[in-house]
Amino acid sequence: MAKPIEATDGLGSIPALLQRNASQFANRPAYREKEYGIWQSWTWAETEKEIEALALGLIDLGVKEGDFISIIGRNRPYFYWAIVAAQSVGAIPVPLYQDASADEMAYVMDHCGARIAIVEDQEQVDKVIEIQGQLTEFEHMIYIDPRGLRKYDHSKLHEYSQIQDKGRATHAENINELRARREKLNYDSICVMLYTSGTTGKPKGVVLSNRNIIEASRSSSEFDKLRLTEEVLAYLPMAWVGDFIFSIGQAYWCGFCVNCPESADTMQTDLREIGPTYYFAPPRVFETQLTNVMIRMEDAGRFKKWLFDRYMEHARKVGGDILDGKSVGMMDRLKYGLGNLLVYGPLKNTLGLSRVRVGYTAGEAIGPEIFSFYRSLGINLKQLYGQTEASVFITLQPDGEVRADTVGVPAPGVEIRIADNGEVFYRSPGVFEYYYKNEESTKSTKDPEGWVATGDAGYFDEETGQLRIIDRAKDVGKMAGGELYAPKYVENKLKFFPNILEAVVFGNGREECTAFINIDLTAVGNWAERNNIGYASYQELAGHPKVLETIREHVETVNRSLAHDPMLGGCQVHRFLVLHKELDADDGEMTRTRKVRRGVISEKFNDLLTALYDGSDEIFTKTEVTYEDGRKGSISATLKIVDAAVVPVEGTRQVAAE
Amino acid sequence: MLDSVEPYTTEDGRKIGGVVMEMKNITLRFGGVTAIQDISFDIRDGEIRAIIGPNGAGKSSMLNVISGFYNPQEGEVFYKGEKRPPMKPFQVAQQGIARTFQNIALFEGMSVLDNVMTGRIRQMKAGLFAQALWKGKAEREEVENREVVEKVIDFLEIQHIRKTPVGRLPYGLKKRVELARALAAEPSILLLDEPMAGMNVEEKEDMSRFILDVNDEFGTTIALIEHDMGVVMDLSDRVVVMDYGKKIGDGTPDEVRTNQDVIDAYLGVAHD
Numbered sequence A: 001m002a003k004p005i006e007a008t009d010g011l012g013s014i015p016a017l018l019q020r021n022a023s024q025f026a027n028r029p030a031y032r033e034k035e036y037g038i039w040q041s042w043t044w045a046e047t048e049k050e051i052e053a054l055a056l057g058l059i060d061l062g063v064k065e066g067d068f069i070s071i072i073g074r075n076r077p078y079f080y081w082a083i084v085a086a087q088s089v090g091a092i093p094v095p096l097y098q099d100a101s102a103d104e105m106a107y108v109m110d111h112c113g114a115r116i117a118i119v120e121d122q123e124q125v126d127k128v129i130e131i132q133g134q135l136t137e138f139e140h141m142i143y144i145d146p147r148g149l150r151k152y153d154h155s156k157l158h159e160y161s162q163i164q165d166k167g168r169a170t171h172a173e174n175i176n177e178l179r180a181r182r183e184k185l186n187y188d189s190i191c192v193m194l195y196t197s198g199t200t201g202k203p204k205g206v207v208l209s210n211r212n213i214i215e216a217s218r219s220s221s222e223f224d225k226l227r228l229t230e231e232v233l234a235y236l237p238m239a240w241v242g243d244f245i246f247s248i249g250q251a252y253w254c255g256f257c258v259n260c261p262e263s264a265d266t267m268q269t270d271l272r273e274i275g276p277t278y279y280f281a282p283p284r285v286f287e288t289q290l291t292n293v294m295i296r297m298e299d300a301g302r303f304k305k306w307l308f309d310r311y312m313e314h315a316r317k318v319g320g321d322i323l324d325g326k327s328v329g330m331m332d333r334l335k336y337g338l339g340n341l342l343v344y345g346p347l348k349n350t351l352g353l354s355r356v357r358v359g360y361t362a363g364e365a366i367g368p369e370i371f372s373f374y375r376s377l378g379i380n381l382k383q384l385y386g387q388t389e390a391s392v393f394i395t396l397q398p399d400g401e402v403r404a405d406t407v408g409v410p411a412p413g414v415e416i417r418i419a420d421n422g423e424v425f426y427r428s429p430g431v432f433e434y435y436y437k438n439e440e441s442t443k444s445t446k447d448p449e450g451w452v453a454t455g456d457a458g459y460f461d462e463e464t465g466q467l468r469i470i471d472r473a474k475d476v477g478k479m480a481g482g483e484l485y486a487p488k489y490v491e492n493k494l495k496f497f498p499n500i501l502e503a504v505v506f507g508n509g510r511e512e513c514t515a516f517i518n519i520d521l522t523a524v525g526n527w528a529e530r531n532n533i534g535y536a537s538y539q540e541l542a543g544h545p546k547v548l549e550t551i552r553e554h555v556e557t558v559n560r561s562l563a564h565d566p567m568l569g570g571c572q573v574h575r576f577l578v579l580h581k582e583l584d585a586d587d588g589e590m591t592r593t594r595k596v597r598r599g600v601i602s603e604k605f606n607d608l609l610t611a612l613y614d615g616s617d618e619i620f621t622k623t624e625v626t627y628e629d630g631r632k633g634s635i636s637a638t639l640k641i642v643d644a645a646v647v648p649v650e651g652t653r654q655v656a657a658e
Numbered sequence B: 001m002l003d004s005v006e007p008y009t010t011e012d013g014r015k016i017g018g019v020v021m022e023m024k025n026i027t028l029r030f031g032g033v034t035a036i037q038d039i040s041f042d043i044r045d046g047e048i049r050a051i052i053g054p055n056g057a058g059k060s061s062m063l064n065v066i067s068g069f070y071n072p073q074e075g076e077v078f079y080k081g082e083k084r085p086p087m088k089p090f091q092v093a094q095q096g097i098a099r100t101f102q103n104i105a106l107f108e109g110m111s112v113l114d115n116v117m118t119g120r121i122r123q124m125k126a127g128l129f130a131q132a133l134w135k136g137k138a139e140r141e142e143v144e145n146r147e148v149v150e151k152v153i154d155f156l157e158i159q160h161i162r163k164t165p166v167g168r169l170p171y172g173l174k175k176r177v178e179l180a181r182a183l184a185a186e187p188s189i190l191l192l193d194e195p196m197a198g199m200n201v202e203e204k205e206d207m208s209r210f211i212l213d214v215n216d217e218f219g220t221t222i223a224l225i226e227h228d229m230g231v232v233m234d235l236s237d238r239v240v241v242m243d244y245g246k247k248i249g250d251g252t253p254d255e256v257r258t259n260q261d262v263i264d265a266y267l268g269v270a271h272d
Helices: A014-024 A044-061 A077-088 A102-112 A122-134 A160-169 A171-184 A210-223 A241-254 A264-274 A283-298 A302-323 A330-351 A368-376 A439-445 A487-495 A521-530 A538-542 A545-563 A598-604 A606-614 B059-066 B089-094 B112-118 B128-133 B137-155 B171-184 B201-218 B229-235 B253-257 B260-267
Strands: A029-035 A038-043 A068-072 A092-096 A116-119 A140-143 A157-159 A190-195 A205-209 A231-233 A257-260 A278-280 A358-361 A381-387 A392-396 A415-418 A423-427 A452-460 A467-472 A500-506 A513-519 A573-578 A618-626 A632-640 B019-030 B033-044 B048-052 B074-079 B097-099 B189-193 B221-225 B238-243 B246-251
Touching: A014 A044, A014 A077, A014 A210, A014 A241, A029 A044, A029 A077, A029 A264, A038 A044, A044 A077, A044 A160, A044 A171, A068 A077, A068 A102, A077 A092, A077 A171, A077 A190, A077 A241, A077 A257, A092 A102, A102 A122, A102 A205, A116 A122, A122 A140, A140 A160, A157 A160, A160 A171, A190 A210, A190 A241, A205 A210, A210 A241, A210 A392, A231 A241, A231 A264, A231 A278, A241 A257, A241 A278, A241 A381, A241 A392, A264 A330, A283 A302, A283 A330, A283 A368, A283 A521, A302 A330, A302 A368, A368 A381, A415 A452, A439 A452, A467 A487, A487 A500, A487 A513, A487 A545, A500 A598, A513 A521, A513 A538, A513 A545, A513 A606, A521 A538, A521 A545, A545 A573, A573 A606, A573 A632, A598 A606, A606 A618, B019 B059, B033 B059, B033 B074, B033 B221, B033 B238, B033 B246, B048 B059, B048 B201, B048 B229, B059 B189, B059 B221, B089 B097, B097 B171, B112 B137, B112 B171, B128 B137, B137 B171, B137 B201, B171 B189, B171 B201, B201 B221, B201 B229, B229 B253, B238 B253, B238 B260, B246 B253, B246 B260
Parallel strands: A029 A257, A068 A092, A068 A116, A092 A190, A116 A140, A140 A157, A231 A257, A278 A358, A358 A381, A513 A573, B048 B221, B048 B238, B097 B189, B189 B221
Antiparallel strands: A029 A038, A190 A205, A381 A392, A415 A423, A423 A452, A452 A467, A500 A513, A618 A632, B019 B033, B019 B074, B238 B246
């Protein structure tokens, strides 16, 4: 493995970076959170005091070095402090998804042997109490919001602010212990353990060292020239590696301010108020925003609509080029400037993206129209490709070399190799240490030389030199006729239509491909409203003949575009059905990060899958569903199966995974 | 337990104090119709007191007597140990009694925030002129009151609709906004007129949670009218049952549940 340069001046841990920030940037804001309708803020100096108080309180509570501390809640400064406080006392923070079910939580907390949990409110306290019996190591729970918890037994339950008070009160006794523990931290000590969502099997605990996090944060910050003055909005799950890198790694490295929304529902308003300069969102968020804009434009007055259409057309023509710094004619520039005044500026402001200097999207493929829409407005939206195991960054798109269908060049310090079967391998200073208590998986993922298998198939685009990802390597297969089968590639093409929320394509080893489709209730519902089509439920709308007709047109469009691709032309969808329910993580059909679980789905809806291949016109089915509170029910429906036209593939047939 | 007026602590650890409001032999007539006939009961400090009964039993009339909207022809109302003279509703409000309405009574064109702010009007002392100029006292008052209102908004989890006009909200949220407005007045007694009417199961669960939390966090005494027996039995400490303007039962949910008159009133009686 390539030895990273220890260029961090003894700043070998996040707590060390905190000390530096507290002295160098003492009066700069470190955190903001909107509460009671006002943005409350903490400077780096104040943050250091808060974290110290909590760390001392944890020592007082008996937290030992090497203990695991679960952190469960939405993005709030208190949780970020909890992470750094845990690190300061030599414990290992383990952030969990706050919407995880009790079972999922029990598995993770038992697996890491958490002794302490720091949680948000009564809901989480109840959940942990419910699973407490299954956890052998578990001792104390600390909560932030005391509401409704006053009557609980407080022998093992503590309020966050009281732990801090206790820490302040015992400052004299414990401060030397805290300093000693902090001194011991170095590049090799564990920074955080993050559980991967696990598209297959049980979640795995990815152990990341300070070296991983700080090196990845340093090089990526330099790549995008991130500065002290950046503003980010922390709204993505804290258990996700991306949030850890953006809101802790890069924020502590650069010293910029992390802003936390008031609640999950106010995210859009808070985004507008903060106007982040550095912004990350999964493609889904951009899609939803664009859908909302388009729906509102449909309802706008004629003049506004005309203005919008006219200037957006111009933006599509020259906006991207202007952003990339290519030469654009004087008249076009003037017109774009006018458009910026009338349309793009106000629109960016509404979206909360006026100040974005560096924007990223990743996780899934983003539709080319969506991508170019944002770029044409002058928003520097780029793509990256990453993994928890890599401390996020594998490839990044440099400014001015951005394309919708690639994911960029290797990030600084990252080496990439493509295996014969098309699978992408990488190694970098960010590569994780090991999977916790899972030597077998560690060995199968990371070889002795430090190369890590991504599990994704891809190749370097000859024209741009950037990496292009086509699918999960294990999902890439062969059709019965020998053509390449890459379901996700097709699903993504389908999902680029606003009407289609999710698609699951089948066909490995079969004669032809078929698909399950979920409609997007917002987009299709709005269409139904405008066309006076009444519907009582998702299910009814999903089964409407006109909806099926529209979806069929979309599928056929995709088939036509696939036919142009000699490599993937065999994946055209011959038959499809529109599912009677939305695929949901609560039913185990998707991961918490909303990736479809192909295996679970094909098992659960086996009857539907059979019907797609046996030539029937419709099928009756009954499906079990889980409500948010964990109760179960079932829904039944008769689904129509629709045939879609396919097109002969152009050019020669070529069978290769590259 | 019912006969004693000694303060006690409930099983879940809430403190119930002495009697704060007492209705003595209340009779209310509209012309020839007797809506309430000779009803007496009391409300103790910190408890959740429910008034239930079939349609037309006189529940809302009873609540309107408490809130001062109706003045009964006979009987007396004692509040904090003192006999209450006939009062206008705003005077009752000034005594610290706030209410919500069965058919939501919000200002539809105003934002949620402004609606909830109206709950603080009682606390705003600055004159018309000062308010118009928004200087000095008026400004200070607005800031202080906004703080209280923001705490309520946070408590009821309606931050995301703070600036939304009430007219655009779904029914369940309007009900919550109405509760917010009543809470903003920091009442010592909160009167809720069918807080769950027309709600789905999930909304009912949310509302129940909020009612319990209000009682628990602020120690607010709550008197509520409700149709949904299940909800009432789970929420309340004591229940008054009315039928045709008369009181037919009074006691803990368990006592009321087994009361034969109550069962008859709700399920009907076979005439033999």
